Amino acid sequence: MQPRVRLFVLPNPDINSFSLSLPNGSFSLFTTEGIADKIDSSQREAIMAYEIAHMLSGDNFFKP
Numbered sequence: 499m500q501p502r503v504r505l506f507v508l509p510n511p512d513i514n515s516f517s518l519s520l521p522n523g524s525f526s527l528f529t530t531e532g533i534a535d536k537i538d539s540s541q542r543e544a545i546m547a548y549e550i551a552h553m554l555s556g557d558n559f560f561k562p
Contacts, residue, residue, distance in 0.1 A: 503527055503553070513537060517549045525553050 502524040503517075513536055515529040527549050533542055 503550070505529065507531060507534070511535070515545050515549055517552055519553065527553075 504524065504526050506526060506528045508528055508530045510530040511532045512530050513532040515527065515533060517525055517527045519525050527546070529545070533545060537545075
């Protein structure tokens with residue numbers, strides 16, 4: 499993936515993630531600690547791939 503992606507882990511036990519595009523062309527991917535604590539690595543990979551697919555398809559592009 500060409501643009502830069504920064505990962506942030508939120509201190510929350512729920513299983514959740516989301517991503518945002520930023521005006522400079524980079525992305526922020528947010529995930530909760532619950533993802534790391536409650537599900538296995540293949541499921542975590544699927545969640546990250548899902549968020550990256552949103553980034554690649556332009557679902558979360560910044561529109562001023």
